[in-house]
Amino acid sequence: VGPGCTDETLLSAIASALHTSTMPITGQLSAAVEKNPGVWLNTSQPLCKAFMVTDEDIRKQEELVQQVRKRLEEALMADMLAHVEEIARDGEAPAEKLRGEEDGEDDEEDDVDRGPEIENV
Missing domain, CATH: 1.20.5 (Single alpha-helices involved in coiled-coils or other helix-helix interfaces)
Incomplete structure (x- = not known):
């Protein structure tokens, strides 16, 4: 609602309302917003038309x-x-x-844990 409002403005207003309020987000419920979009009627709601999910x-x-x-x-x-x-x-x-392992052969030393082996590429 209002002059110069874009999709980005609406998304920002709704996201901000979701993060700063625990109340449900409904938008502006009053029809007066249609007549004068410069009036902020309900400050707890984003400046957009009412919507229902x-x-x-x-x-x-x-x-x-x-x-x-x-x-x-x-x-x-x-x-x-x-x-x-x-x-x-x-x-x-x-x-x-x-x-x-490279060749799959078992050595007698394999029983000793030496940690991970590093292979040169």
Whole structure:
């Protein structure tokens, strides 16, 4: 509501109200705002038209979040599989790479814990 208000202004006003107030954010409920947008009628609410968030709005948002989480899970799984394939192409199994074994032979000294081995590349 008001001259020169942009989407960024509205978003900033709502975000500020959410962070500074424990009251529900409803916007300006009075019709007088339509006649004179320069008047700040309710200082506890952002300077925007009244709005309502319905159960349907919440349900749609929850569905969207679930879809995005599913896509993220798929992307992470694809990345993990690509990483495993890359290690397999390099000729080492993932467990061998973590242990720092190169030839897989057991030495008698392996019983002594020497900490992680550093490999020159």
